[in-house]
Amino acid sequence: MIKDCDMIFVTVGTPQKSNGSIELSMIKKAVAVIGRVLVKSKKNPVIFIKSTVIPGTLQNVILPILEKKSGKKAGRDFGLVSNPEFLQESSAISDTKNPHAIVLGGYKTKYMKKAQNFFSNLHPNVPIIITNHQTAELIKYANNSFLATKISFVNQLANICQNIPGANIDDVARTIGLDPRIGKLFLNAGPGYGGSCLPKDVKAIMNFSSKIGVSPLFFNAVEKTNQQQIELIIKLIEKNCGNLKGKNISILGLAFKPKTEDIRDSISLKLIEKLLKKQVKVSVHDPMAIENVRKKFKNKIKYTNSISDVLKDSSCGVIMTAWPEYSKITNRDIKNMKKRIIIDSRRILNNTKLDCVYTAIGIGN
Structure with missing residues (x-):
């Protein structure tokens, strides 16, 4: 199929290594396959790399593999363009149809012109930024790092609000x-x-920054602020419940965001791990992500199918994911709690008449 294509999009994952750098084995394998197919192909395709890779990857890793495996020359026999995606999980189709910008990185050849014409026709009113490979690669990291920065910024403000009545x-x-x-x-x-x-x-931009001699002080602070949010939640639980050893704590929401079963780097899972180290009996609920969490924790925690079940005999319920169901918790749901304590990390609980001790992150007591 690839040998008959005019355009080839590479979208394989680049997962994180333990040191924060990215794993390139999948993308290396993918472009090697493409290179071998190009040997017998009569086409002169444009190869778009949508995978998130650090600056220099296309020039120093991907392009040499393609040229070696195909025996052909980039810019003459095929085009190689960095085209990072800016999709949000649970809205990927909409984001694909309605992008805020198109980024094309590479040499200004006939292939770049072909890529520009393709996206101009597909998205006639969307800005197209044409730059070189390494800048396009950096744009993706700049985009996501800035979003993470905004989240850590507002969380820092929330912690300040927490201490202002x-x-x-x-x-x-x-x-x-x-x-x-x-x-x-x-x-x-x-x-x-x-x-x-x-x-x-x-983590990847921090790792890359250090490698090229730039201390990532700012990004370190963004990440540290993010990690401290979990400690804040644990302190709130301990403030309300005292020593947590042997107590039942309920976690409402396991996916990293609503409308998905994705638990990758979910804060809820990190909270569960820390609670287990404190010998807490953890019960969990999530509309979609239960089975994924079961694969990770197995019989170390209790899995439930309803809000009332997860809160039964609990000393504290912690809302971690902004599922709509959790905004509608009633006194009937909490009536069998051992202690009626709710910590709302998302401030979504609408029922102000709940018969409980209610604490919300970012609302001063």
Whole structure:
């Protein structure tokens, strides 16, 4: 199939290694296959690399593999263009149809012109940024690192609000979001950022920055602030429940965001791990992610199918993911709790008449 294509899109994953750098084995394998196919192909395709890779990867890793395996020359026999994607999980199709920008990185050859014409026709009103390979690669990391920065920034403000009686982080975030220089997106304070992109990309840019001799002081602070959110939640639980050893604690929400079963780098899982180290009896609930979590923790925690079940005999319930179901918790759901304590890391609980001790991250007590 590849040998008959005019355009080839490479979208394989680049997962994180233990040191924060990215794993390139899958993309190396993919482009090697493409290179071998090009040997017998009469086409002169444009090869788009959508996978997230650090600056220099296309020039120093991918291009040499393609040329060696194919015996052909980039710019003459085929085109190689960096085309990073900016998709959000649970809205990927919509984001593909309605991108905010198109980034094309590579040499200004006939293949780049072909790529530009393709995307101009596909998205006639969307800005197209044409640059070189390494800048296009960096743009993706800059984008995700800035989003992570906004989250850590608003979480730091939320922690300040937590210690000012009556202060409300949502009012603060909503107001500064009206400033066009700031914008309203990614200013929703919570337990920290997670998922398959932001944690990985922040660590990767930190690792890359250090390798080229630039100390990543700012990114270190962004990551440290994110990690401290979990400690804040544990302190809130301990403040309300005392010594946690042997107590039942309920976690409501396991996926890193609503409308997905994805638990990669989910803050909920990190919280569970820390609670287990404190010998806590953990019960969990999530509308979609239970089975994925079961594969990780097996019989170390209790899995439930309803909100009332996860809260039964619990000393504290912690809302971690902003599933709509959790905004509708009632007194009937909490009536069988051992202690009626709810910690709402997302501030989504709408029922102000709940018969419980209620604490929300970012709302000063």
